[in-house]
Amino acid sequence: MIDFKESYEKKLSKDFKKKGYLIFNTNDTASLNYLRDKIVSSIERTCNLNHKKNKSKEEFLNTFHKKIKKHNLNNHRLKIINLINKDRKFKEKYFHSAKKLLYTIVGNELSMQTRINLSIQTPKDNSSLLPVHSDIWSGDSPFEVVVWIPLVNCYKTKAMYILPPNEYKKVEKNFSKYSGNSSKEFFSKIKKKVKWIHIDFGQILIFNQALPHGNVVNFEKETRWSMNCRFKSIFSPYGDKKIGEFFEPITLKVASELALKYKLPQIDEKS
Numbered sequence: 001m002i003d004f005k006e007s008y009e010k011k012l013s014k015d016f017k018k019k020g021y022l023i024f025n026t027n028d029t030a031s032l033n034y035l036r037d038k039i040v041s042s043i044e045r046t047c048n049l050n051h052k053k054n055k056s057k058e059e060f061l062n063t064f065h066k067k068i069k070k071h072n073l074n075n076h077r078l079k080i081i082n083l084i085n086k087d088r089k090f091k092e093k094y095f096h097s098a099k100k101l102l103y104t105i106v107g108n109e110l111s112m113q114t115r116i117n118l119s120i121q122t123p124k125d126n127s128s129l130l131p132v133h134s135d136i137w138s139g140d141s142p143f144e145v146v147v148w149i150p151l152v153n154c155y156k157t158k159a160m161y162i163l164p165p166n167e168y169k170k171v172e173k174n175f176s177k178y179s180g181n182s183s184k185e186f187f188s189k190i191k192k193k194v195k196w197i198h199i200d201f202g203q204i205l206i207f208n209q210a211l212p213h214g215n216v217v218n219f220e221k222e223t224r225w226s227m228n229c230r231f232k233s234i235f236s237p238y239g240d241k242k243i244g245e246f247f248e249p250i251t252l253k254v255a256s257e258l259a260l261k262y263k264l265p266q267i268d269e270k271s
């Protein structure tokens, strides 16, 4: 296959293929800080909390579970998600935080998920778990990638895991043996092979959602805050999540815009 990509693109592409994900320092710290500031102010509003200015935002988020009642967690989560998605700038800043790598891995004419998801995992909470899955098994297009942004440092069970491509190949060959009757059974068989993602605030994770991934109960002492959002090339095939409903174009190029509007002139039969 011909490949005219530049050498840095070739290297990143090779890494992505080999590991199934990439972690990189954001190229736009101001945008990333905007996202975190918005989350902090949304928490203050929805949970009636005050972020003390002498304390770091990292600490405020990490110790969130100490400040709220457990049974209110989902309610708070929904309200915060609504607030961030109402903010017109939020999506744009999200994209800018990851833009450089998206252009290399996916393309520069992109569709972005219309709503950004927020995950809050307080220590020992089992109400918001994501059992092992591949997004494609539930109807997503294999042309999508997930951009996962942590708002605090994530490690061990406070993070997420992914099954590396070389391990997935073995699973794929013998799928029914691995998948068993439940995701719990599936996870128990791949548990030792998965890669736990260690990622800090300031970094962005982009991963191949075709590979099995998920999380477990957070057994660390801090709350995990992370966001996720899907991106794909505008003109690549869509799965269950359609353009105009779930996805919207965010970087349509002028040539494509003109092409989409183009109408062949009609020849009048009388003349």
Ligand SMILES: [Fe+2]
Pocket: 133, 134, 135, 209, 213
């Ligand atoms: Fe997923």
